[in-house]
Amino acid sequence: MTENLTADLDALARELDAAHVFHSWSAQGSPPQLVVASGRGTKVWDHSGREYLDFSSQLVNVNIGHQHPAVVSAIREQAELLATIGPPTVNLARGEAARRITDRAPEGMNKVFFTNGGADANENAIRMARLHTGRDKVLSTYRSYHGNTGAAIVSTGDWRRIPNEFARGHVHFFGPFLYRSEFWATTPEEESERALRHLRRVIEAEGPSTIAAVLLETVPGTAGVLVPPPGYLAGVRELCDRHGILLILDEVMCGFGRTGRWFAFDGYDVKPDLISFAKGVNSGYVPVGGVVISDEIAADFDEQVFPGGLTYSGHPLAMASIVGALDAMESEGIVDHARRVGAEAIAPALTELAEKHAVIGEVRGEGVFWALDLVADPETREPLPAAEVGRIKGAIVERGLLPFVAENRIHVVPPCVVTAEEVEQATAIYDEVLGTVAV
Template structure:
């Protein structure tokens, strides 16, 4: 019977569900029926380690009992309410979020997810400054709505160029440097010089905001070199430009800190969030707004809103998730397991497997960049990634893949034993693919 349910799930999915970022014919997707912590399973009970955290959002793990109970309790009390009301649970959710933000942040605008958080941050920046242009990097992903997808630097923006006023530049990425750099210090200095020249060339008086992922996620988990984000802040201040830091993927424990930028001596003007704030149990996102920008709209109408802004089920899940993460030391676990288990484990794989060109990351936010040749750094093709993904799933690990990379992004609650098991699976899968001659 359970096998029949898996077959039925696949049949219904194939016949009726249209999937994002995919050619629809030939999709063969794993069935997920349940989960707990870092493990998911199908109807037949086949278990997999979830080292994707789905879309790098299930930071607290699957089915955390406190978060599930909070949603259940809130649903029984008040399942929904419009945003043009005051609601205690919504207020508490904003209070919890602000308790982890830097000093000087006053308000939270709730959205349905990360993409519309970016949309509204851009809107706020333009209205506050009276300027139009937004600068963002080529190696970035900010969401799949009008301005967010055009702010995105990768191929996905190209069929969606409907929003105005976007300019891209290159951020730091020493392994594939655009600046002929040979050290993190050179990469930082030259990337900042490049950015300043773009600002000067576009005209500082036209630029509303610099929009950056604190650590670019889907683009490769590109941890910025020391001094880079602080240098961007200095450029923004020099030219009167706002700094928006996108913490949608990197925030709320993913890097072993509450916010990724906490480790980079920088305070932005606007912070976008989603994903890890409640581990995606209910769709939610938002913008954390600094006091000067919030004050812009004290007497001026903010021309933006969403039917489900601050939805009570989402708010309840935020309160429960952040309380549990704090009381259970989940952010600290992410930092420790990254330093003690994931980082060392991946570097050991790098020594053993020539397919791995570089290992980078922190917390539970890591990438293996795969190359066909270490000297030339030629990226492996989609066929290699496809075979490796199949090998991982066959061995019981649900991976996250992007371009020529495997992203190692388990929930923040992952244990050392689970990391050790995952490393053995990565090792076996890499050995198998290398044995096939890539």
């Protein structure tokens, strides 16, 4: 294409977007300006060919990278064979996708209910928990995000819950976060112990016999990549077992390679009753999510009808994309690579940045799942103001790097296929921009 034509395509894309597209979580009077026309691996381009290194993985979901040929090929082949079929049918692609997921799940979890994304995965996990226990309440943390549908958004702990509180039976509690502890803790062990005591008291105060489930992100993502302290998840499991409460682990963002493990909970001494997933299971190439169900809960519906379903549950194109993605991740060692690049490249690079720039209050994460907590004052840990964070984000994008920014944090969340050289390139941009911040 000529330079003028490609520039015209970028302008046309912006014009059509501003005129006709209604964006999520946005004031519509300020439409986005970044145009993305194509991508490959860790990079994307606009129509004029300007390149960006994607350290957001879009919405922390493109784990395998953009346009992986194995996933694209799997979708294409399925489209030529059968583009769509209803969920009441038996379809080989659906069974193959479910088997690949349950093969990586804990023993005794052999069934998958497929959804269109992570929000309705959590919605249906909550429905299953209520039906299995005969109880109503769901406990979740304030620092959490579980999706934008009825029960999922009310389970969410951040500001997005407040204008959407239409669902019943939801109670929130504080999870562990040592850097901004609600419990006056000074060590990870103290934070774990005190957070568990707090949860125990909430359970007692709410009435254990009224609580169907505790819903937790294994590693809270949008809230700031809050790696749980030692013993916390095992302690939650013990509290649930003591009171007949189910444990739902939300692996929508942290699953399928993001932490350097197939499931994030594989790194902790815990087994959930239900697992919600989406995003990384097929890197978002086709909308899909689901719930991995324990055999005990699945047995409830052998004779009783499960009162939930979606027109596109188990859609064959989505199923093919799961098979293509998980097979490629296995054969190419992508999950192990995410663990290694996190430990050997990302962790040391971000630690060095924090030592250099006082604006970085804390670095935390694992695998390709990290956050820089930006502060106005390192002593008080006062978060950096939103306006300054916005300026930082703009300066990073101007330099050809796509960041994931939430509140006062830069989330360093590249695809699992990122190289050490690309980590170095991104770190140089963070370094340059953060060097302009006066703290």
